[in-house]
Every structure is written in structure tokens, then in C-alpha cells.
Amino acid sequence: MLDRPPDLDDGEAPLQQLFRFVPHDTKVKDFFDEGEIKRVYYPEMEALIKAESGAKRVVVFDHTLRTADDAERAERKIREVVPRVHNDYTEWSGPQRVRDLVPDEADELLQKRFAIIQVWRPIRHPVETFPLAIADARSIAFDDFVISERRYPNRIGQTYAVTYKPRHHWFWFPRMRRDEALVFKVYDSEKDGRARWSAHTAFDDPTAPPHARPRESIEIRTLAFF
Secondary structure (H helix, E strand, O other), rough: OOOOOOOOOOOOOOOOEEEEEOOOOOOOOOOHHHHHHHHHHHHHHHHHHHHOOOEEEEEEEEEEEEOOOHHHHHHHHOOOOOOOOOOOOOOOOHHHHHHOOOOOOHHHHHHOOOEEEEEEEEOOOOOOOEEEEOOOHHHOOHHHEEEEEOOOOOEEEEEHHHHHHHOOOOEEEEOOOOOOOOOEEEEEEOOOOOOOOOOOEEOOOOOOOOOOOEEEEEEEEEEEEE
16 A cells, blocks of 8 residues: 555654654755765754654764666766665664774663664755655564665674565555655664554656656665664
């Protein structure tokens, strides 16, 4: 089931829900300038995630540019869209990311709640192809997740693949613009019944206009400490 979401603000504390769609402008002029992203966008995302989650400290540790245009991807050396339902971290790899990134503080930080929170947005034009869909956490069971190992030159990671179930309920935001952002959790250490995981994917939108422009987007990954 795939829907455009209704108003998701139902009175919950910040980002107890899995995701939030927010109007959010940026002062970045060129998202293909890596230096500008780190200088301008990283602090903007720190502030946004603090505001949306209530975190006391946010550490931006990574970003990825993606496009559905093969020629643009080859020219700019950026990545493809991911039309596969997944969650970026597992019960093991979430805490391990803290150990990898802030090893001197990890033991102390892991004693308290932390989350891995991402922000996704278009970087130039409104999204006309391969928009991002995200599942309602209440429709996903933990048994739907399957560990998928990822091997890098300097570390081993894990993500969750997600098995199909008819009960899964999906949301998406048609024609997202550069001044709109999707803030969502891919890991939460708190086990009090709140949403902890995200199932998300790009998908081939059958309502895309003829000659639609290929999607271009950026996703930011952060550690949020409470």
C-alpha cells in the first residue's frame, strides 16, 4: 500500500515517530561542491536534527549524492538510486558505528540512548523519478528484517533487507522540492516501544510525467546522542 501521508504530527515527542517531512531551506548553492556541503550543509543538518529529535549532540559522519541519470553519475562520480527495500543499520551495526566513529567516547556514549538519523532531499529539481518511499513502522515486524553483510576495505557492516508482506504500509511525498526534507531514523537504541527501524526504498513512479528529469538527491547520516 503506497500513500501520500496525512498530517503526521499526532502529539508525540520529537521523532518518536520513524520519520518527519519538513519544509527546510538550505543556503547551499552547489551540492556538487563537497567543501560547501561540509562547510554549510553539515551545520544546517546538525541544527535540523537537534530540533526534530531533541538530541543534545549530533555528529554528521557521512553524505551520499545520488542520481538516476547514468551519464551524470559517471561524469560526477556519484552513486545510483537504490530501488531495494532496506534499513541501513542492524542491532549490531548501529552501536558498532559509534565504536568506529568516536572510539574514545564509545563506551560512555553507548550507556545512554542514541540514534542514527538521516536527512534526504532533492538537490536541484523537484523529484520526478524514483522518489523515496518509507514504511509505517507499525506495519513492520522485526521478523521481516534479514541481515545483509557489507564488506568494505577497512570494515565490515550490516544492513537489513526487508521481506515483502502485504501488511506493509508505505508513504511517499510526490514532487519533493529542494526546500523540503525527509528526516528519518534508521536505528534507535531505545526499546520502549517507539519506532526503531526504517524500511525505505526508491521506486519507479508510474505517475512520472513523460520525459521526466532524473532524480538527484543527497542523504546525510548522523549520530544523535540524548
